[in-house]
Amino acid sequence: GDAISASPRCGMAPGSPSRGGTGDMAEVAAGVGRFKSNYAVERKIEPFYKGGKVQLDQTGQHLFCVCGARVNVLDVASGAVLRSLEQEDQEDITAFDLSPDDKVLVTASRALLLAQWAWQEGSVTRLWKAIHTAPVATMAFDPTSTLLATGGCDGAVRIWDVVRCYGTHHFRGSPGVVHLVAFHPDPARLLLFSSAADTSIRVWSLQERSCLAVLTAHYSAVTSLTFSADGHTMLSSGRDKICVIWDLRSLQATRTVPVFEVGAPGPVRAWPCPRTGVLRVWEAASGRCVHAQQRLPGPGRELTHCTLAHPTGLLLSVTADHNLLLYDARSLQLRKQFAGYSEEVLDVRFLGPEDSHVVVASNSPCLKVFDLQTSACQILHGHTDIVLALDVFRKGRLFASCAKDQSIRVWRMNKAGEVACVAQGSGHTHSVGTICCSRLKETFLVTGSQDCTVKLWPLPEALLSKGTGHEGGPVLLQAQATQRCHDKDINSVAVAPNDKLLATGSQDRTAKLWALPQCQLLGTFSGHRRGLWCVQFSPMDQVLATASADGTIKLWALQDFSCLKTFEGHDASVLKVAFVSRGTQLLSSGSDGLLKLWTIKNNECVRTLDAHEDKVWGLHCSRLDDRALTGASDSRVVLWKDVTEAEQAEEQAKRDEQVVKQQELDNLLHEKRYLRALGLAISLDRPHTVLTVIQAIRRDPESCEKLETTVLQLRRDQKEALLRFCVTWNTNSRHCHEAQAVLGVLLRHEAPDELLTYDGVRASLEGLLPYTERHFQRLSRMLQAATFLDFLWHNMKLPALPTAPAAL
Secondary structure, three states, X not given: OOOOOOOOOOOOOOOOOEOOOOOOHHHHHHHOOOOOOOEEEEEEEOOOOOOOOEEEOOOOOEEEEEEOOEXXXXXXXXXXXEEEEEOOOXXXXXXXXXXXXXXXXXXXXXXXXXXXXXXXXXXXXXXEEOOOOOOEEEEEEOOOOOEEEEEEOOOOEEEEEOOOOEEEXXXXXXXXXXXXXXXXXXOOOOEEEEEOOOOOEEEEEOOOOEEEEXXXXXXXXXXXXXXXXXXXXXXXXXXXXXXXXXXXXXXXXXXXXXXXXXXXXXXXXXOOOOOOOOOEEEEXXXXXXXXXXXXXXXXXXXXXXXXXXXXXXXXXXXXXXXXXXXXXXXXXXXXEEEEOOOOOEEEEEEEOOOOOEEEEEEOOOOEEEEEOOOOOEEEEOOOOOOEEEEEEOOOOOEEEEXXXXXXEEXXXXXXXXXXXXXXXXXXXXXXXXXXXEXXXXXXXXXXXXXXXXXXXXXXXXXXXXXXXXXXXXXXXXXXXXXXXXXXXXXEXXXXXXXXXXXXXXXXXXXXXXXXXXXXXXXXXXEXXXXXXXXXXXXXXXXXXXXXXXXXXXXXEEOXXXXXXXEEEOOOOOEEEEEEEOOOOEEEEEEOOOEEEEEEOOOOEEEEEEEOXXXXXXXXXXXXXXXXEEEEEOOOOEEEEEEOHHHXXXXXHHHHHHHHHHHHHHHHHHHOOOHHHHHHHHHHOOOHHHHHHHHHHHHOOOOXXXXXXXHHHOOOHHHHHHHXXXXXXXXXXXXXXXXXXXXXXXXXXXXXXXXXXXXXXXHHHHHHHHHHHHHHHHHHHHHHXXXXXXXXXXXXXXXXXXXXXXXXX
């Protein structure tokens, strides 16, 4: 009882008026019939770092990081993944190291295998067993790029000669996991330093094959080691929040510097990775902090790793949110940002007047803005808890976010693509789960919360008049109206194209329509069996679309609040829905990881798109309606491109080509140029057309010779295709003679060994034999019947005709 008589345009009730304000009737008429039929993946933004070691090459142009079973190689300039290296065992990578000459990369996996890579070509040059009885936890090259040290979870340290391909040393005595190994920078000294779970540092002599000393000064695990340029001084840091300076000539500690941070040092001067997310520079001689970054508020800034590329003067640090930050080592100015892992993507939006950027909200307080052309990333801090939803104003430079911290923020992107927070507001008593911007002008925001209320936030004119961020900090927003709308969590709010209506969808299984700005209730849409995840207004008609956890999408009339259509097809909850093709089609995403394209007029699911492996929470369409953006719980952000026109043009070109080739084939047959005709028919990959050519050849008075000559002049791939076609013809008694004639030519003139090398010949023989035997039996029976008939004809004795009586 949901469907009613439909209008020709998009299946709405007859006489339902258009909204106006978004396009005149000429534009609407121009969009009629231009339905989308398919989207194709244009680009994916996927996680490339999930924790662990990161390393820069000596030039600072490439960055190496671990992502599960792969080591990814990033181009620092563009942020693009150049190569993804994965061992054959497909087990997680536990350790890796790049040689100082940047030529060799060695990886270790949980399968206890070591792989040596020519990483620039992406190929494995050597694979060998680690001999460790537990996974390798750390590894390091010596300065000559000849020796490789591996420390295992079994407490053993092994040395490998990667040039001559053999193991040179095996050191035992470390209790627990060896999590740190480092060679002395002077290759002549042949010293190796290691640290395990006992908080001490062991010094191993490769020449004497023994432990020279055990350095004890830390009270907790040692996190890193670094050496001075002259090789006389070593600096160690630990979880005990101290850095120790060691004299390597006497193997004694000369100074202990309390940095009050759990850190990783750099050379001579300490570069700790503190939990506060602040980089500090310490003078080793005096133990004084000589420089510190300004501490910025907000969670997710904690640093877990820090490494210094000496030749390039770049400092690489890693945050707890798996973001990679590249600094200038002298000034500590931020150069680059990379978002390594977005975890669960909760919402996505296009940004910019030409949709040149995308903003991503993931399971983090930080927002990530990506430039689609350069792959540059900006990480926006401001919220103190997970950001749940996003929305963009009409012009594309101003957008808003809401989070679990019960606040909202407004951000502005300038012409250079830099984003800053320009306004913030708070007032809800629970998490703010949905937000929507005004459609006609940049005048207000609407938010919905788990406190079951909706708030209307007007934007001050002073904010809109500024082209950049507010110099005195973000402007404070005040709610103009607050309305309790539902009995359960509000999951979605939507503002009508004319900014006069508001729709809300809730877990209480209903959607409601409100008049703005007073938030007066106009009506309720009831009919879903489970909670609603999304509500959207049609850009052309007085229609509301709702997506529900019951797996359906419904269209509702705004005039009488009746259900016009129901779309069923998702196997699980429908999380997002959007109007496309000027309101004549719908694009939906669900918790089954699928996107579906629907035509409203006939309720047909035109296409199902599969590029995600988990719930698709984010869905947004571009201004030109030619691209779509999705984000899901599988940490992927996928950019889709409308390929309808391209596919239609390709199909039309194929049809035209088929017509031309068919005409050429007819001309060749008419001129009895059988070889070219047969080759052309095989290239069309149409068995029936090839059969027509064979039949035409057999109708010729000299059919036997011409068939032989034509078939034998074909190329090998054409003969293979012809043999496959014979299998199809041989299944039909009307066409088996042509198939047997072709087989006869091949069997008479091709050697058996040559035929057995044909692609798919064994499968063809399996299909030919039973039908050939059946045809032979049928012909044998026919021959017997004909012979018997001939015998009867020759042996039949007809009675003599009576003679007529003689005339008297």
